[in-house]
Amino acid sequence: MATAYVDEFLPDALQFRPSTPLVDIGANLTHESFGRDLEAVIQRAQAAQVTTMIVTGTDIEHASxxxxxxxxYPGLYATAGIHPHDASQWNNDIAEQMAALHAAPEVVAVGECGLDFNRNFSTPQQQEQAFEAQLALAAESGLPLFIHERDAGxxxxxxxxxxRDDISQAVVHCFTADRDTLFGYLDLDLHIGLTGWICxxxxGQHLRPLVRxxxxxxxMVETDCPYLLPRNLPTKLKGRRHEPALLPWIVRELAECxxxxxAEMGAATTQTAQQFFRL
Structure with missing residues (x-):
């Protein structure tokens, strides 16, 4: 019954199985929209060669x-951090709980953490304090960083x-900024995660020449699902919820850019992700 649901949910035109296994470095699979059919979502991802998924943890509850x-689920890993939107909640108790989560073998990065001066759900000062504290946790644990940044380059x-000398590696996930910001990150030896924004x-037009x-x-590549459904899909998706099975369409767009x-793009991004997250 589950297998039939896997096949029926995605229209035939969206069932895309690339030749190489893929890694989705940012999947919000704890989002409530996945509560009813998560097992089928994971099966669809595996059928689409998305064999590894990093599940994003944005606060204590979702990281847990x-x-x-x-x-x-085999092939799933986790990150653990406090999103800048929730930076006002940061305190010593949360810091201790985060440090404990970072010791779990399933956790492969500190984050999602960073700065978001676009929406400022927490003040810039609160965001900087929480991010600084998580930079210290990354330095202490040796884990790489999974970073969110909007209008705060x-x-x-x-x-x-x-x-930079104290932390290991870091990826700016869902990069959407300009060329100068990109080169600033590359100069710091950071990794870049791209999503369906480029579709x-x-x-997303300004990102296309930057891929080169x-x-x-x-x-690395990511869906950031259930958000950022790619607009290059050949047919509409009922409900418009993004999911890891659609990652190959993002890889196709990046390869074209x-x-x-x-196949080369898929293999390269997979190898990079495996090395970055030490999978």
């Missing part, structure tokens, strides 16, 4: 849930520059 999912680069002709500027050993085959 991400760890539980990683313990339950200069301050992000300043803070990372001060900590959006309304707001990112070394393949620094580039870079002028290489989908």
């Amino acid at each position: 849930q991400a760890v539980s999912l990683a313990q339950r 200069q301050r992000m680069r300043e803070m990372l520059h001060a900590w 959006d002709e309304r707001r 500027e990112i070394p393949l050993d620094r580039l 870079r002028g290489i085959s989908e």
Whole structure:
């Protein structure tokens, strides 16, 4: 019964099985929209060659849930951090709980953490304090960082520059900024995560030429599902919820932007992700 549901949910035109296994480095599988059919979502992902998924933890509750999912399903791993939107909640108790989560074998990165000066659900000062504390946790644990940044590129680069010798690796996930910001991150030896944003002709056009500027050993791919449904899909998806099974469509777009085959792009991003997260 589950297998039939896997086949029926995605229209035939969206069932895309690439030749190489893929890694989705940012999947919000603890989101409530996955509560009713998570097992089928994971089966569809595996059928689409998305064999590894990093489940994003954005607060204590969701990071704990991400760890539980990683313990339950092979091929799933977790991150654990406090999103900048929730930075006002940061305190010593949360810091201790985060440090404990970072010791779990299923946790492969500190985050999602960072700065978001676009929406400022927490004040910039609160965001900087929480991010600084999580930079310290990353330095202490040796785990890489999974970073969120919106309209805060200069301050992000300043803070990372001060900590660069103390932390291991870091990826700016769902990168959407400009060329100067990209090169600033690459100069800091950071990795870049790209999403379906690049498939959006309304707001992602500036990213297309930048794909050629990112070394393949620094580039990774992600859905950031259930958000950012790609707009290059050949048919509409009922409900418009994004999921890991659609990652191959993002890889296809990136390959086109870079002028290489989908297989080469898929293999390169998978190898980079495996090395970055030490999988």
